[in-house]
Amino acid sequence: MPVSEMAVIRESRAMEPYGFSLILDAPGIAAAAVPGQFVHVDCGGDTLLRRPFGVCGVDGMQVRLCYELKGRGTELLTRVRAGDLLPVMGPLGRGFDLSGERILLVGGGMGTAPLLFAAGRSKYADAILGYRSADQELLSEDYKKVCGTVELCTDDGTLGEHAFPDALVRRRLEREAYDRVLICGPNAMMKAVAKVCKEAGAPYQVSLDVRMGCGVGACLVCACRDSAGHYRRVCRDGPVFDGEEMDWDD
Amino acid sequence: MTDLTIEFAGLRWKNPVAVASGTFGFGREYGEFYDLSELGAICVKGLTLHPREGNAPPRIAETPAGILNAVGLQNPGVEGFIRQELPELRRHDVPVIANLSGNSPEEYGEMAAMLSDAGVDMLEVNISCPNVKAGGMAFGTCPAAAAEVTRAVKDRSKVPVMVKLSPNVTDIAEMARAVEDAGADALSLINTLLGMRIDIETRRPVLRNNTGGLSGPAVFPVAVRMVWQVRQAVKLPILGMGGIRSGDDAVEMLLAGADAVAVGTASFVDPFAPIRVRDGIAAYLDSHGLTSPRELSGGVRAW
Ligand SMILES: Cc1cc2nc3c(=O)[nH]c(=O)nc-3n(C[C@H](O)[C@H](O)[C@H](O)COP(=O)(O)OP(=O)(O)OC[C@H]3O[C@@H](n4cnc5c(N)ncnc54)[C@H](O)[C@@H]3O)c2cc1C
Ligand SMILES: Cc1cc2nc3c(=O)[nH]c(=O)nc-3n(C[C@H](O)[C@H](O)[C@H](O)COP(=O)(O)O)c2cc1C
Ligand code: FES
Numbered sequence: 001m002p003v004s005e006m007a008v009i010r011e012s013r014a015m016e017p018y019g020f021s022l023i024l025d026a027p028g029i030a031a032a033a034v035p036g037q038f039v040h041v042d043c044g045g046d047t048l049l050r051r052p053f054g055v056c057g058v059d060g061m062q063v064r065l066c067y068e069l070k071g072r073g074t075e076l077l078t079r080v081r082a083g084d085l086l087p088v089m090g091p092l093g094r095g096f097d098l099s100g101e102r103i104l105l106v107g108g109g110m111g112t113a114p115l116l117f118a119a120g121r122s123k124y125a126d127a128i129l130g131y132r133s134a135d136q137e138l139l140s141e142d143y144k145k146v147c148g149t150v151e152l153c154t155d156d157g158t159l160g161e162h163a164f165p166d167a168l169v170r171r172r173l174e175r176e177a178y179d180r181v182l183i184c185g186p187n188a189m190m191k192a193v194a195k196v197c198k199e200a201g202a203p204y205q206v207s208l209d210v211r212m213g214c215g216v217g218a219c220l221v222c223a224c225r226d227s228a229g230h231y232r233r234v235c236r237d238g239p240v241f242d243g244e245e246m247d248w249d250d
Numbered sequence: 251m252t253d254l255t256i257e258f259a260g261l262r263w264k265n266p267v268a269v270a271s272g273t274f275g276f277g278r279e280y281g282e283f284y285d286l287s288e289l290g291a292i293c294v295k296g297l298t299l300h301p302r303e304g305n306a307p308p309r310i311a312e313t314p315a316g317i318l319n320a321v322g323l324q325n326p327g328v329e330g331f332i333r334q335e336l337p338e339l340r341r342h343d344v345p346v347i348a349n350l351s352g353n354s355p356e357e358y359g360e361m362a363a364m365l366s367d368a369g370v371d372m373l374e375v376n377i378s379c380p381n382v383k384a385g386g387m388a389f390g391t392c393p394a395a396a397a398e399v400t401r402a403v404k405d406r407s408k409v410p411v412m413v414k415l416s417p418n419v420t421d422i423a424e425m426a427r428a429v430e431d432a433g434a435d436a437l438s439l440i441n442t443l444l445g446m447r448i449d450i451e452t453r454r455p456v457l458r459n460n461t462g463g464l465s466g467p468a469v470f471p472v473a474v475r476m477v478w479q480v481r482q483a484v485k486l487p488i489l490g491m492g493g494i495r496s497g498d499d500a501v502e503m504l505l506a507g508a509d510a511v512a513v514g515t516a517s518f519v520d521p522f523a524p525i526r527v528r529d530g531i532a533a534y535l536d537s538h539g540l541t542s543p544r545e546l547s548g549g550v551r552a553w
Contacts, residue, residue: 001282004521042519048466049312049518089521213310213317214518218275220321221310231303231324236279
């Protein structure tokens, strides 16, 4: 069951070289959250709607979120300080399936945030992380603490291999078997990786990013078509979906 | 002692706070946050005779103090509602108001018969949805068409009929009078105001439907004004809505002439908004030495 709570900010900081990290005391959410689920944050100020962020990690009563500066809401978030109160609702949505012995995590950019939580809760996980460039790297050191292997790549070759993640995933799936590949990142990247998984016959899940309203399943604004052509609610039926479940081409 | 109970179009509500159609699904989701029996009434998601998939996404955009939506009446259809959702809602001690949209007066009538036979407590006739091509707002912007739909529903309904007015008209009082003369038992207003946003880089409208309905605090003064005008034009009970997010907002709406209020978009921001609004009304009554919300209705001392 989701809760709506006033979280106390424990730590709010800019990460090096990219992104922001927020640690909250949110006992209700921390107790229930599973990887892939998200929280809905009231950023205050002149924003009206809450903003969704994947849970990046849980430690006791604390929940960690990582985010990048996008617009008004995330700009307001960068201004919160330790001790401030933040209205947060969650955990929301359907998380990743972490059953099985071996999981491959494929994260792109900010998509590495929700997957980090999955890394910590899997029996065994390897990670392939892609960034646009070295100055947008984030969380790879955290991954190294919880994953078997961590491979990095960048679109411009400034960090790790000069490649897109799907190339590394293709190479990996030729040599090793996984119970499931979990993908989170920009749509184009997820599509390329999904294609590779499909060709290799590896089961996979994706986490979709759409604009949300209520975040709980009541308003139907977060629609995405499934492969049968019916609209599903990303906030409630997702945000994590099985590979072939959704048709996210539009 | 404050007593929040009201009688609305012959029904007893525990308090004057309902939740607005389309912002509360069929109650399952917000029912995880509090007991739905705490509410005055529930207006369910807008229903059509047959299931509808709704509009292509994006369906939402944020605007200053408001949101634009273009869901396009995605719903499981009347039969789907009666089979899957109504039994679940019936487990709570709260009046269920079915919101319906049709393509013709006959279709409205058919839906009214099915829904009232199935045991909903009241019908809310949506003649004001800005997000669908057929029906919807077309009926809500022409007094004669609105009256015809009202009569068709009244003919076939066994329960009180509330008609939901569109704010996208020149003279809302005229619409209200037409619907009253056609036999409506209550009015609800306002539905969303037609709006549009454009992405200046892509030059594409932000909503895939191009236009959408504006709701939230941005529309509150428009809603108060329209309720005030309608109050002076008709005797019917009024369910006032549009941008309400606090007890004080609700009191203002009641003073303008509403007999009860509905909370919509505010639930997206705070799931407990309807409960806060209810408690805020009680606190206002208490601190002003009043005992019932009835004492507020239409109490504005206009200049
Ligand atoms: C389930 C889920 C989990 C997420 N997890 C994270 C996370 O862990 N870290 C993180 O940084 N971000 C995450 N996001 C994305 C995050 O919600 C948005 O970046 C944030 O809402 C932007 O808010 P803003 O007010 O700063 O920007 P806004 O001013 O709202 O938006 C900036 C621009 O992006 C557009 N836009 C806004 N939201 C979306 C969207 N969802 N899809 C497409 N375009 C959009 C706007 O129209 C605008 O042009 C997640 C999204 C979802 C759905
Ligand atoms: C996402 C969304 C969906 C809506 N769907 C319906 C609907 O199906 N039928 C209807 O009569 N009104 C619908 N409405 C209008 C609301 O019931 C209400 O009239 C309007 O939003 C104004 O109230 P608010 O500002 O408190 O939200 C919808 C509004 C929103 C925001
Ligand atoms: S955001 Fe409201 S249903 Fe998904």
